[in-house]
Each structure stands twice: as structure tokens, then as C-alpha cells.
Amino acid sequence: xxxxxxxxxxxxxxxxxxxxxxxxxxxxxxxxxxxxxxxxxxxxxxxxxxxxxxxxxxxxxxxxxxxxxxxxxxxxxxxxxxxxxxxxxxxxxxxxxxxxxxxxxxxxxxxxxxxxxxxxxxxxxxxxxxxxxxxxxxxxxxxxxxxxxxxxxxxxxxxxxxxxxxxxxxxxxxxxxxxxxxxxxxxxxxxxxxxxxxxxxxxxxxxxxxxxxxxxxxxxxxxxxxxxxxxxxxxxxxxxxxxxxxxxxxxxxxxxxxxxx
Numbered sequence: 001x002x003x004x005x006x007x008x009x010x011x012x013x014x015x016x017x018x019x020x021x022x023x024x025x026x027x028x029x030x031x032x033x034x035x036x037x038x039x040x041x042x043x044x045x046x047x048x049x050x051x052x053x054x055x056x057x058x059x060x061x062x063x064x065x066x067x068x069x070x071x072x073x074x075x076x077x078x079x080x081x082x083x084x085x086x087x088x089x090x091x092x093x094x095x096x097x098x099x100x101x102x103x104x105x106x107x108x109x110x111x112x113x114x115x116x117x118x119x120x121x122x123x124x125x126x127x128x129x130x131x132x133x134x135x136x137x138x139x140x141x142x143x144x145x146x147x148x149x150x151x152x153x154x155x156x157x158x159x160x161x162x163x164x165x166x167x168x169x170x171x172x173x174x175x176x177x178x179x180x181x182x183x184x185x186x187x188x189x190x191x192x193x194x195x196x197x198x199x200x201x202x203x204x205x206x207x208x209x210x211x212x213x214x215x216x217x218x219x220x221x222x223x224x225x226x227x228x229x230x231x232x233x234x235x236x237x238x239x240x241x242x243x244x245x246x247x248x249x250x251x252x253x254x255x256x257x258x259x260x261x
Contacts, residue, residue, distance in 0.1 A: 005043040005081070008115055010243040012124070012214025014236035015090065016066050018053035021237070028069050031236055034255045035072045042081050044115075048214035048233055049088025049124030056093040070102060077103035086111075088124045088215065116247035118209040121201070125215030125232070128197040186218055195222060198230045210250060212243060219252055 014031055021027050035045075055063055077083050083104040087094055098104040110123035189195055198211045202224060211230040219241050220232040231252065234241030240255045 004040060006246060007038070007041045007043065008245045009038055009042055009045045010048060010122075010212050010231075010233055010245075011045070011236060011241070012048035012086075012233045013050045013088070013217055015050055015053040016069060017063070018237075027236065028066065030240060030255065032068045032072045034240075034242070035076065037255070039076055039079070039081065042076070044082035044084065045076070046084040046122060046212075047086065048122065048212065049086040049126075050090045050214065051085065051088070051236075052091040055091035057095045057097045062097045070098075073104065074102040086122070086124050086214075089126045112205075112208070115245060118245075118247075118250075119207050121198070121205075121208045121211045123213055125194055125213035128213075129193050184216075186220060189222065192216075192220075194232065195224075195230060198224055198228075202228055210245075219254075221252055 011034075014027065015021070016028055016031075017024065038045075051069075052063070052066070057063075073083050083102060084107060085094065085098060085104050086107045094106050099106060107122075110121065110127050112119065112121050114120070186192070194211070194213050194216065198208075201211075202208060206225075206227075208228055210228070211224070212233060213231075214233045214235070216232050217235040217237070217239070218232055219234040219239055220230070222230045224230055229250070231243055231250070233243050234252070234254075241252060242255065243250065243252050
């Protein structure tokens, strides 16, 4: 590993390919410019889910598009940067395509890992949402291998259109209500389910220094105890935010759109 590569980055929720993006290509290009800006310092990048608005790999078919983003990830991986991708609730169905093509490491559940001397608990965030039984049921159904096999029998022409249309409809419905369940405003320390989960988890795992999640589309940095913090990474739809860990400091930044092409 290059001695200059001493930072670890975290980002989430670009929802690439979503029909609700006013300019999908501009979102992807901005994400690629950010990756270009960190490529000389990054030793690892953790994408914490929903980088794609929909992703389903058939045995011989993968989603079209995202060539700039995927090409940049391949370039970074080839240069020695670890690429970690968590499945989210929109891009659950990642199998072997990204590991084979770009060398990405796919995470299908939460991960506890030591990074540069501190202990991290990482996940998309939906994994620790125990509020809704209906949501838990759907999540289990989507992750069931038999159900995935049945779904794979449907022609991509129908599945992709249905999934992207469903996402757009859900987003428009949320906008009419000024928020969605994923992107509601900060609910306060006593009502945020990720905060409640982390506090409870710390009772039996006091060695966790940092909890980092995506999913909620808000930027949050909260002290849980003298030795533990929780961060929610924002998104790459409106906030263009990311988190940096250099072994001493953990902080959140936003990437400015200094270019338009």
C-alpha cells in the first residue's frame, strides 16, 4: 500500500439511476470527481448502501449504465484502494458481478471492524430498524434466496421498469408530505432508531468507538458516550457528503460542485 494512502472514506445513498434525479449524469459525474479528488489519499472506501436506486444481477445480465462510476471504482481498486460496498434496501441484489469486475468487497449485513486503531460498527442502517414489522417482513422476503430465484425468472424488461417506477412513486409521495421515511428531518436523540439501537448495543459492546450508517439522508454526528460516537453519512443526492477517518480524527465533509462537466 502506498505510504501516502492513510485515509478511509465513507459515503452512501447516491441512488444512481433513479428517475427522480433532475440530471442523473451530473450526479454520477460529481461522485466521480469526488473519487478523483481522494484517490491519492484513500486506502479504503466504504459505500454504505443505496449507491444504486435499483440493482439486480441476473446470471448473464447486469444493470446498464453507471459506466463512469464503475470505471472509476475499477481504477481505484487496480491502484490498491479497497472498495467496500454494502447492500442497501434499494440495491439488495448484488451477487458476483462487482467483485469479479472491479474487485469490490460486498457486505450483506452490518460489519464490526477495526480500522486504524479504532473499532467501527458499519451498516446501511435499515438492518437495525426494528420499528415496523411490515418493513422487516419485506426486507426478509427480498433477501430470501428462493424468492430471489423466483424473481430472476421474470424478464428484466419488466423487473427494472417496475422497480424504478416504484421508487419514483414512493419518492413523489414522500415529497408531497415534505419527507419520506428514509429522509425525514432529524427526529431527536430519543426518537432516532439508529441512536436507540447504538445506545442499547453499547451496553453489551462498549468497545465500539464509532457507529456509521447511511439510509436516513441526514448528516448527524452525535456523542453517545465518552468513547463512542454515531454518524449518519448524509447522501449523494442533495448533501453530497462523506466521512473521513485518518486514524486520529473522524469528521464529515461536503463535496462542492466546483465543475459542471
